[in-house]
Amino acid sequence: MSLRCGIIGLPSSGKTTLFNCISNNRAEVHNTAYSGSKSNLGIISVPDSRLAAIDNLIHSAKIVQATIEMVDIPGLSKGGSHTEGNKFLSDIRNVDALIHVLRCFNDPQLPHPEGYVDPVRDKEIVELELQVKDLESVEKKINRTERLIKAGDKEAKHCLDVLQLYKTHFESFQSARTVPVPEDDRRYVADLFLLSEKPVLYVCNVDDKSAQEGNDFSNKFIESVRGDNAEVMLIAGRMESEIAELESEEDRLAFLTDAGLREPGVNRLIRAAFHLLDLQSFFTAGPKEVRAWTIKRGMTAPQASGVIHSDLERGFIRAEVMKYDDFIRFGSEHSCKENGKLFVEGKSYIVKDGDILHIRFNV
Numbered sequence: 001m002s003l004r005c006g007i008i009g010l011p012s013s014g015k016t017t018l019f020n021c022i023s024n025n026r027a028e029v030h031n032t033a034y035s036g037s038k039s040n041l042g043i044i045s046v047p048d049s050r051l052a053a054i055d056n057l058i059h060s061a062k063i064v065q066a067t068i069e070m071v072d073i074p075g076l077s078k079g080g081s082h083t084e085g086n087k088f089l090s091d092i093r094n095v096d097a098l099i100h101v102l103r104c105f106n107d108p109q110l111p112h113p114e115g116y117v118d119p120v121r122d123k124e125i126v127e128l129e130l131q132v133k134d135l136e137s138v139e140k141k142i143n144r145t146e147r148l149i150k151a152g153d154k155e156a157k158h159c160l161d162v163l164q165l166y167k168t169h170f171e172s173f174q175s176a177r178t179v180p181v182p183e184d185d186r187r188y189v190a191d192l193f194l195l196s197e198k199p200v201l202y203v204c205n206v207d208d209k210s211a212q213e214g215n216d217f218s219n220k221f222i223e224s225v226r227g228d229n230a231e232v233m234l235i236a237g238r239m240e241s242e243i244a245e246l247e248s249e250e251d252r253l254a255f256l257t258d259a260g261l262r263e264p265g266v267n268r269l270i271r272a273a274f275h276l277l278d279l280q281s282f283f284t285a286g287p288k289e290v291r292a293w294t295i296k297r298g299m300t301a302p303q304a305s306g307v308i309h310s311d312l313e314r315g316f317i318r319a320e321v322m323k324y325d326d327f328i329r330f331g332s333e334h335s336c337k338e339n340g341k342l343f344v345e346g347k348s349y350i351v352k353d354g355d356i357l358h359i360r361f362n363v
Helices: 015-022 049-058 086-093 119-150 155-171 183-192 216-224 237-245 249-259 265-276 301-308 310-314 324-330 333-338
Strands: 004-008 040-045 067-072 097-104 200-206 231-235 279-285 290-296 316-322 343-345 356-361
Touching: 004 015, 004 086, 015 040, 015 067, 015 097, 015 200, 015 237, 015 265, 040 265, 049 279, 049 290, 049 324, 067 265, 086 119, 097 119, 097 216, 097 265, 119 155, 119 183, 119 216, 155 183, 200 216, 200 265, 216 231, 231 265, 237 249, 237 265, 290 301, 301 310, 301 316, 301 356, 310 316, 310 356, 316 324, 324 333
Parallel strands: 004 067, 004 097, 097 200, 200 231, 279 356
Antiparallel strands: 040 067, 279 290, 316 343, 316 356
């Protein structure tokens, strides 16, 4: 599934450094807003130890991880919604979720664009730019809707009422995520792809010694969003960059051990982004490959099979399902079947994270 996460933040926040740690595409690091000529796109593999565990039992020819697309959007700053930053704000419109990187470290060699480090203020700067852009979009649609009302469109009056609520919300410096409207009424703004409506994960980019417990900057930020039901992660970007440059797994493990970490922080970031997009994985396993397939939560077995190939969805008959834990416990498909742990499911079955599927179909 071609779902995308966008990485946003002020210049010198460390977002491109993090992008380079996890992406197959290296981007040039810039310290000033809009220094890049374009956003950077990378394909990110989602770490999942379950694939290796399955492969240890069936010894497939290869392992294929799930992937998501990550877009590193050039650094934003005050007034970007009215200047050359417009083109990059448009890039945000094309992603499904946001990773907002906030600088939580001091570095005399890397001046902060606002003069001093304050992640709470930085969050407000970026969110204001998104809200201003969203306000412009809503006001344009209000003008179109008023013309429809004059033309006698009955539904347009309710649409206008909803749009006015959004307009007032933005003028109060609030994001679209928190507009108090019924879920069904959000359809009136669905065509606008509002920037501030996208789900967001905050990443506090801290100094190396604060990778585990955080620091005064990150603590202040976490406290500021405590009532927002927002997820916040701590990552030491510079240290992650050093880990990513090590060639051997042994060296990486030694580095992590010295730092008191069990795994690179970017692995946690990738998994968090995966869940932020409301995605999950199911597996197929055979002699050719063990593979993770990406689906939206709540997909039925036919919809999930369509991710593999459209013919499978069109000709879907049934799915033979094993739970990951059962497969690891019993060690093979045959043993799962003997122990009543291979289930035959029909078209209404909702695929669960970690399901191992074999699709029966006829075209």
